Amino acid sequence: MVGFVSRSGTLYTQAIDSLSTLIGNRNIATRYWRIGSSLETDTTQAQAITTAQFLEAKFPQFYDCKVAGSDYPCVSSTLHQIYELNGSADSNENPVAQTENAEIDEAVDPEKVVKILITDLEPNQSAIAELSSRVSQELQKNQDYKAVLVGVRSEFNGNVFSAETGQVVIGDYSTDDTNVTESGRPFYLVMTGPERALDEIINSFNNLPLDVSEAFRVTSFASSDIDVITLDKTSVPDPVNECTIQRGNIGRQRPPKEQANQWLILEQRGCQGETETVVDVWSEPSTSLLGATISPEKLVSSNPILNVEAVNVQGDRLNVQTRINAGEGSRRGETAYLTLSQRDLDEAVWADWNSTAANPNGAKTQNLLLFVYGLREAVKGMALQNTDLDTGIAHVPGDDAVKFCIGIN
Numbered sequence: 300m301v302g303f304v305s306r307s308g309t310l311y312t313q314a315i316d317s318l319s320t321l322i323g324n325r326n327i328a329t330r331y332w333r334i335g336s337s338l339e340t341d342t343t344q345a346q347a348i349t350t351a352q353f354l355e356a357k358f359p360q361f362y363d364c365k366v367a368g369s370d371y372p373c374v375s376s377t378l379h380q381i382y383e384l385n386g387s388a389d390s391n392e393n394p395v396a397q398t399e400n401a402e403i404d405e406a407v408d409p410e411k412v413v414k415i416l417i418t419d420l421e422p423n424q425s426a427i428a429e430l431s432s433r434v435s436q437e438l439q440k441n442q443d444y445k446a447v448l449v450g451v452r453s454e455f456n457g458n459v460f461s462a463e464t465g466q467v468v469i470g471d472y473s474t475d476d477t478n479v480t481e482s483g484r485p486f487y488l489v490m491t492g493p494e495r496a497l498d499e500i501i502n503s504f505n506n507l508p509l510d511v512s513e514a515f516r517v518t519s520f521a522s523s524d525i526d527v528i529t530l531d532k533t534s535v536p537d538p539v540n541e542c543t544i545q546r547g548n549i550g551r552q553r554p555p556k557e558q559a560n561q562w563l564i565l566e567q568r569g570c571q572g573e574t575e576t577v578v579d580v581w582s583e584p585s586t587s588l589l590g591a592t593i594s595p596e597k598l599v600s601s602n603p604i605l606n607v608e609a610v611n612v613q614g615d616r617l618n619v620q621t622r623i624n625a626g627e628g629s630r631r632g633e634t635a636y637l638t639l640s641q642r643d644l645d646e647a648v649w650a651d652w653n654s655t656a657a658n659p660n661g662a663k664t665q666n667l668l669l670f671v672y673g674l675r676e677a678v679k680g681m682a683l684q685n686t687d688l689d690t691g692i693a694h695v696p697g698d699d700a701v702k703f704c705i706g707i708n
Contacts, residue, residue, distance in 0.1 A: 300362045300419060302457020302472065303486060310453035310479065310514065311486055312357040314504075318415070318488075319354060321503050327413065327496070333361070334416075335374025346371075356417070413492030413500070420487050420664050421462050427670050430489070435677035437491045438522050439684065445521035446678070447490045447497050448671065449504070450652060452483030452514035452662070459484075462665040463656040472661035480514045482662045485652055494521070501586055505615075516648050517586040520674055522682040523696055526587065528617065529561040530703040534581035542570030543578075549706035550632030564706035565623065575624050577608065580637075580703060582617040587700070589615055591647040593639065602635035604707055623707055632708045639701035645671050 303311035322329050331353040332345040348355075355361045360369035414437075420427065434446050459469035474482050490497055501517060519526045537545040546564045547553060554562045563580060582588070595607045598619065609620040619637065649671055654663035682696060 300486075301359050302455045302459075302484065303419075303453055304357055304359050304362070305456040306454060307357075309455070310451055310483070311455075314417075314451060314453075314486075314488075315354065315357050317504060319350075321500060325499065325503075329413075333371060333374075335372075413490065413496050416489040418487055418489065419485070420489075420667065420670060421460065427462075427666070428673070431670060431674045431677050434489070434491060434520070434674060435681045438520070438678055439681035441493075442522065443493055444491055445494050445497060445519055445526070446674070447488075447501060447520070448516075448518045448674075449488040449490070449501065450485050450516040450649070450664075451487075452479055452481075452485050454479055455484030455661070459659060459661050461656055461659065468659045469661050474661075483514055484661055485664050485667075487664075505586055505589075516590050516652065518645060518648060518671060519587060520678050521696060522678055526585075527697070527699055528582050528585045528587065528701045530563055530705075531581045531583045531616075532560060532563045535563055535578060539565065539576065539578055543567050543576045546706070546708060548632075549634060549708065552632070554704070554706075558704070562704045562706055564708070566708035575622060578621050578623060580619045580621055580705075582619075582701065582703075584615045585617075586615055587644065587648070588612050588617055589648075590651075591617075591644065592651075593617070593644075593647045597639055597643045597647070598701070599638050599640075600635060601638070602633060604633050605635035605637065605705060607637065617701065619703065621705075623705075632706060635705045635707065637701070637703040637705070638699045640698050641675065641700040642672065642698070644700035645675065 303309055321327075329350075331348045331350060333348050333352075334345045352361075360366040361371060363369060364371055364373035416430075438444050438446060454474045456473045456475065457471070458467045459472050460466065461468045472484065474484065477483075490500070505515060505517075532545070535545065539545070543565050546566045547559070549564055553559075554564075563578075565576070565578070567574075567576065591612045593610050593612060595610045598607045598610060600606060604624055606622045606624075607619060608622050611618045621637070646668065649668055652663050653667040654660040654665050656665050659665055679696060
């Protein structure tokens with residue numbers, strides 16, 4: 300982590316400042332900890348630190364005990380420690396931090412806490428596996444929680460270590476004189492907490508005046524379908540063209556009232572010889588789309604009446620050019636769904652950030668997709684254990700990351 304702070308003004312240090320500002324402006328009760336353990340210094344628990352000490356994470360002495368002026372013990376990464384913390388009682392460290400945490404304990408419901416871990420996700424693989432397990436357990440205990448992985452590429456000058464051996468595999472990796480959006484070293488925010496609180500933090504972070512538009516990635520994990528991306532029917536004009544208009548019903552059926560805005564329902568009128576219509580459909584905005592590269596064949600149509608011609612991600616919105624062949628439909632109306640699986644979206648977002656221990660790359664993270672896929676499966680596994688007391692049925696999140704609902708008359 301020292302490589303992120305060997306120069307001032309990196310995106311990493313800007314992220315520290317930005318989190319501090321966002322938390323302060325929104326008056327979010329926050330505890331700060333420096334995680335890690337060491338047998339040599341008898342450090343087995345995370346160290347409580349003060350609000351002021353959190354800002355010291357912008358400097359090398361926070362990470363390296365050998366740097367002149369460092370007041371921190373040398374530790375190795377034990378990422379799961381963040382999910383072993385229950386407040387100030389766990390720490391015998393800084394008395395100011397103890398006081399700050401005690402005040403939070405009195406004012407905040409301990410079951411409604413946002414946890415944010417800043418990491419490069421490249422300690423050893425057992426630590427990553429343990430982190431994945433702890434995150435999924437956190438979601439199992441709190442049904443209104445979700446987890447979010449935020450990735451940012453930053454300036455970096457330092458060593459890159461193997462996720463398997465812990466040895467240096469790339470010495471003195473430097474982003475000097477390079478395009479940081481392509482060659483920057485990734486760091487991550489692993490966050491868990493109430494859905495609304497995390498959404499506010501993510502949206503605010505994304506809207507800050509930081510140069511992260513191309514170096515910013517977001518993925519959510521939840522034990523429900525809260526984050527499925529739907530279409531924005533207001534982006535489609537009405538009439539679509541001289542032959543096609545929007546309707547509110549499919550045949551004689553209407554979508555449920557709460558889902559009405561998620562359906563685009565079309566009807567052809569007056570153009571007897573025209574059976575095909577090309578319609579551009581946009582998604583609602585979602586930070587989960589940032590940086591994704593999606594090929595048309597990844598979007599699956601449930602009905603041959605609807606075909607995908609082209610796909611384009613622009614910022615936080617997905618644009619799909621569809622071709623509808625109304626001549627193939629029935630008089631009672633047809634429904635068609637366009638879906639993109641969660642695994643395919645994960646790959647579309649993170650593939651260019653992923654490397655392996657056998658082929659390390661300073662601009663990528665070793666085994667990143669294994670972590671993402673593993674956490675996704677762990678969350679599903681935990682959801683299977685949560686059965687409804689009345690029905691005895693477990694609600695497992697679906698596989699769809701994107702679902703466009705289209706009706707054709």
